[in-house]
Amino acid sequence: MAVAVASPGVASFREPAGPTPPRRLTKEELVKTHSTHLKKQDSSPNTPRPVKQPIMSEAYPASTKSIRELDIIPLTELRPETHHWGKAIIVKAASQPFLGAGAVSIVEDEFGNADKLAIYNQADSSILSGVPEGCVVAVKEPYYKNNGADEDFMICVDHPSDVILLRFTDPIIPEPLRLGPLLQTAEDWKNAADRAFLEKDFPTAVFCYTEALETSDDASFKGPIYTKRAGTNLILGRYDAAKADAMASITGGPQDWKAYYNAGRAAYGLCDYAESNRLLTKALELNPTNASIQKEHARCHDRLREEEKGDYDFPTMLASLGPHSVHLDRGSFLRNTRIAESPHHGRGLFATRDIKAGEVVFVEKATLLPNQYDPSRASAALYALMVRQLCDNPSLARPVLNLYGGTYERSGKEGTIVDGIPVVDVFLVEAIRNKNCFSAPRSTLEDTRPSSPEGRQATGLWVHASYLNHSCVANTMRSFIGDMFISRATRDIKEGEEIFQQYVPVKSLPDVRKKQFRDWWGFECGCALCTRERRSPEAMLAKRRDLLAAVEKLCNKQMPGRELIPDAKIRQVDRLAKQLEEAHEQDVYDGLPRLTLIYPCNWLVGAHRGRKNHGKVVKYALKVIRNFGFKVPDESELWDPREMYTNSGNGTLMTVHVVAALRRLAEAYEALGHKEMAERCIEAAEFGYLLVTGFKNDLTTLDK
Numbered sequence: 001m002a003v004a005v006a007s008p009g010v011a012s013f014r015e016p017a018g019p020t021p022p023r024r025l026t027k028e029e030l031v032k033t034h035s036t037h038l039k040k041q042d043s044s045p046n047t048p049r050p051v052k053q054p055i056m057s058e059a060y061p062a063s064t065k066s067i068r069e070l071d072i073i074p075l076t077e078l079r080p081e082t083h084h085w086g087k088a089i090i091v092k093a094a095s096q097p098f099l100g101a102g103a104v105s106i107v108e109d110e111f112g113n114a115d116k117l118a119i120y121n122q123a124d125s126s127i128l129s130g131v132p133e134g135c136v137v138a139v140k141e142p143y144y145k146n147n148g149a150d151e152d153f154m155i156c157v158d159h160p161s162d163v164i165l166l167r168f169t170d171p172i173i174p175e176p177l178r179l180g181p182l183l184q185t186a187e188d189w190k191n192a193a194d195r196a197f198l199e200k201d202f203p204t205a206v207f208c209y210t211e212a213l214e215t216s217d218d219a220s221f222k223g224p225i226y227t228k229r230a231g232t233n234l235i236l237g238r239y240d241a242a243k244a245d246a247m248a249s250i251t252g253g254p255q256d257w258k259a260y261y262n263a264g265r266a267a268y269g270l271c272d273y274a275e276s277n278r279l280l281t282k283a284l285e286l287n288p289t290n291a292s293i294q295k296e297h298a299r300c301h302d303r304l305r306e307e308e309k310g311d312y313d314f315p316t317m318l319a320s321l322g323p324h325s326v327h328l329d330r331g332s333f334l335r336n337t338r339i340a341e342s343p344h345h346g347r348g349l350f351a352t353r354d355i356k357a358g359e360v361v362f363v364e365k366a367t368l369l370p371n372q373y374d375p376s377r378a379s380a381a382l383y384a385l386m387v388r389q390l391c392d393n394p395s396l397a398r399p400v401l402n403l404y405g406g407t408y409e410r411s412g413k414e415g416t417i418v419d420g421i422p423v424v425d426v427f428l429v430e431a432i433r434n435k436n437c438f439s440a441p442r443s444t445l446e447d448t449r450p451s452s453p454e455g456r457q458a459t460g461l462w463v464h465a466s467y468l469n470h471s472c473v474a475n476t477m478r479s480f481i482g483d484m485f486i487s488r489a490t491r492d493i494k495e496g497e498e499i500f501q502q503y504v505p506v507k508s509l510p511d512v513r514k515k516q517f518r519d520w521w522g523f524e525c526g527c528a529l530c531t532r533e534r535r536s537p538e539a540m541l542a543k544r545r546d547l548l549a550a551v552e553k554l555c556n557k558q559m560p561g562r563e564l565i566p567d568a569k570i571r572q573v574d575r576l577a578k579q580l581e582e583a584h585e586q587d588v589y590d591g592l593p594r595l596t597l598i599y600p601c602n603w604l605v606g607a608h609r610g611r612k613n614h615g616k617v618v619k620y621a622l623k624v625i626r627n628f629g630f631k632v633p634d635e636s637e638l639w640d641p642r643e644m645y646t647n648s649g650n651g652t653l654m655t656v657h658v659v660a661a662l663r664r665l666a667e668a669y670e671a672l673g674h675k676e677m678a679e680r681c682i683e684a685a686e687f688g689y690l691l692v693t694g695f696k697n698d699l700t701t702l703d704k
Helices: 027-043 186-198 202-215 218-235 237-246 253-268 272-287 291-309 316-318 376-393 394-401 426-435 510-521 528-533 539-553 568-582 595-609 614-627 656-672 675-693 698-704
Strands: 087-093 102-109 115-120 138-141 144-146 155-156 163-166 337-341 345-349 361-365 437-440 457-460 476-481 484-491 496-501
Touching: 027 102, 087 115, 087 656, 102 155, 138 237, 138 337, 155 163, 186 202, 186 218, 186 437, 202 218, 202 437, 218 237, 218 253, 237 253, 237 376, 253 272, 272 291, 272 675, 316 476, 376 426, 376 437, 376 457, 426 437, 426 656, 476 656, 510 539, 539 568, 539 595, 539 675, 568 595, 595 614, 614 656, 675 698
Parallel strands: 115 155
Antiparallel strands: 087 102, 087 138, 102 115, 138 163, 144 155, 337 345, 345 496, 361 484, 437 457, 476 484
């Protein structure tokens, strides 16, 4: 997906230093105000923390330098509304953190100067999500900003890689801030870590296990610590670190089965099932009767089979969904497609073999999908999850950061490890999220039901699917079951052919579509429909727009229910529909959808159905299907609707409305005594519903 977001280059951020604040608040004043916030926090400890999403107009780059390349300055040299390039500060937390959208602490430098530090975008798995009092941190190239009131300033850290938690013995810490280690021996640190683990304070446990490892030179002591830290990192979802720890615990003895087991589980968490299988096989060789290894090994084989064969039990997957369980334990089937340069927009997906209409093109497990189906919070939840995963699992950086980010200027060092942590630019993350995310219901099947709650959408990232380019007359449809993205061919696709999808439901009017694609994704659609419609004179476009508006006004943009529509109103709509049909040039629309006719023809289907005028229902239902680009005859001709998906060429637009029209056709044919035609229409509708929902389903669910 693509969208153009204007963003200034790095050089434009090198603004001159601002003026010195007229007065800096003292440490006592800062602590007094901070204490009032902490009291409010204590009174509502379970309030969910909000997410600070980046504002692209305020973008600035993440630091890519090591702390040891920067000049350390005192807090008194910070200037308001200034990014201090080439500089850094080292400060000690002098208060407990106030936890809101970020973690706000009062900090002091080696000279006793105090200020307010706000750290945003830290994962819950990091101890920096709430810096404990007494810890020392380094902030690289700090941004100092006004906090909305006179004399109220703070150091604002948006990029999670711009702040580093320093070890107590790090020589870079100035002498006045150096407390020395809080604990003296590696055994003390191990015991502290064990206590934190039992208290479920896993970030602190990781920190203490790390201190134990750094304090000890005894290899026999370190091995079990690596194992414990690996297990803790697995709980936190820090799979890269868990795998590295597990491998570091290998001694060459028979107990190494646990190291390979933990490493295999970590690889599984990264969806690297081939590597997980290799590691778990080694664990089984060392401990062949262990039930846990056997279970994980079998589970891994299931994922490998899905990757190889695309063999899914979709009904079982749907049945396993719950309000808090949308992440399915399944692999991705991608072998029918490959990523390559596209003649349309950047890179795209191409078929690696011939794919028949109705076949699965690919099935992909979400790279990232929060279990958050409130649209008002879905985007923020996905952004926060993206930042967390890029921090916690640097191996994800390349596939995610390779996605299109519009015009946002990159340093080229995003994702690289600096000072032991990956560089994460939150504004680039947000640009990528904007251009590559998908809105997804919990399941597309449930979303097609009239009783389904409106607006229940999550926002997720599927890296492979993000390479699909848009076409208004796409050759695939997408559907969702939990965090699984299902792509099916809506018509036959040849090997080497580019695969397209609709980014959003296609608007009827070409000028509206053009603005939508330009403003949001930054491209001009080059599909057959948009290309042909550009040949249509502006006067004809205006005529179709006015006629459609007249129909919508007459019908109040509603569809008929079971009520009896007056003949006079039906004749008015019919007259306008005929004028609208005549306003479509034959040379422009031959073999292509005529989208402005969909609403009036659908309305007429409903109106005549209410009057039990079955012949008219057949006439207008056929028009609905024809206006979606499918080759169908006039109402007087016999035809086989089951062949419409393969005999209609490359100018069709498949939606659930096609399925509904086929059902109305079947109903009308049945009433007219054409039972065989009714059965064929139902078969065609079932096939269409397969395309819409992702797997074979009972059509009656459309009425529930």
